[in-house]
Amino acid sequence: MSAPILPGATIGVLGGGQLGRMFSLAARNLGYHVNVFAPEDDTPAGQIAYREVRAPYGDLDAVQRFAEGVEVVTFEFENVPTETVEVAERFAPVRPAGALLHMTQNRVREKTGLLRHGLPVSPFAVIRSPADLESAAAQIGFPAVLKTAAxxxxxxxxxxxxxxxALRAxxxxxxxxxxxxxxxxxxxxxxxxxxxxxxDGAVALYEPVWNEHRDHILDITLCPAPIADAVRSDALELARTVLEAFDVVGVxxxxxFLLEDGSxxxxxxxxxxxxxxxxTIDAHVCSQFEQQVRAVCGLPLGSTARRVRAAAMANLLGDLWREGDPCFADALKDPGVRLHLYAKSGPRPGRKMGHLTVAGQTIEEARERALAARTSAACRCEEPSWTSS
Ligand SMILES: Nc1ncnc2c1ncn2[C@@H]1O[C@H](COP(=O)(O)OP(=O)(O)O)[C@@H](O)[C@H]1O
Ligand SMILES: [Mg+2]
Known part of the structure; x- marks a missing residue:
């Protein structure tokens, strides 16, 4: 096993979004430097980084220089092109490996990989051209969900x-x-x-959480998930299998999906x-971002134990800005509310701008307080600075 990359070293992150921002905050807290590579500037991650390199992912010379300047590369954006990762891998370890990224970038490869390891996925058919529509429909039936592969x-x-x-359309x-x-x-x-x-192959799992989506976008997460012990252990087992089967180093x-019969x-x-x-930032001993820092740097993993009885996370989407800047002072009137904003300019409907977390005695209480805080933020403090286009 290679030696750990210790605090003081520089970690490279491909991608400039909020995941890179929260990763960078965790890495800086541990005394690392972070360089961010992104095609935009003044990104949420770049604002926290030591250096922000602005270049297209296709600028392979820039990618080479970036990888040469760091001790390990990780990514926060899943759709980094394969060639970009391959070039980075020649000059620095990339964790998780490019092969895993390549697999998960495409739903067909991902599902095929999962099936190969005996993991349960919903039945699916690949559609390459309109000629495949009829047989796919016959194989899968309706209702169904059509998704782009990449x-x-x-x-x-x-x-x-x-x-x-509807499928054809x-x-x-x-x-x-x-x-x-x-x-x-x-x-x-x-x-x-x-x-x-x-x-070193050690695995650390956070307990399963319960997710509520709105318009196919995550809206609320409740922790711990209100599920039977058997479901909980099955979910943990599945995650462990995935981490080991695909030789993941990282998070x-x-x-x-939980079915009625508990499967x-x-x-x-x-x-x-x-x-x-x-x-996990506010509810667990070691957040998922610190865990990513530890994993990619070869440090021992941190505790995934929960520090509070229950917690709820509510996403703050750009829609909240529809009537003007949200009233975050009002949202914070409940002193248990932890606010995380990603400092993105240009709120748009559906765009993830931030989230808030509330701890409580039960998930129901935490959920209610998180929703109340979000609702208070939606009140109009100022004249609209933005209107939906
Ligand atoms: N086969 C399906 N059956 C029912 N709901 C689905 C199905 N696929 C996706 N969804 C709903 O859409 C959400 C987003 O789909 P997902 O495949 O996770 O795409 P994304 O990459 O956008 O997260 C899911 O979390 C779920 O709520
Ligand atoms: Mg999803």
């Missing part, structure tokens, strides 16, 4: 379809992109497990900290 996130590039005509709107048709899963709930695996999240289906993987894991 580049989807936060519900983008996917649509529920209830019959053949939805597929045509994708403009010829490769897609998967998935059977619609009548889940009773959505869970996720964030876990980490160290360079990974497994998104799960679980893997929806998708994210080879990085996850929105549902933001709750």
């Amino acid at each position: 580049w989807g996130y936060d519900g983008k590039g996917q649509r529920r379809v209830d019959d053949a005509a 939805a597929y045509m709107r994708l403009g010829g992109a490769r897609a998967v048709l998935e059977r619609f899963v009548p889940f009773v709930g959505e869970l996720s497990v964030v876990g980490a695996r160290g360079l 990974l999240c497994v998104e799960l 679980l289906i893997v929806n998708e993987l994210a080879p990085r900290p996850h929105n549902s894991g933001h709750v």
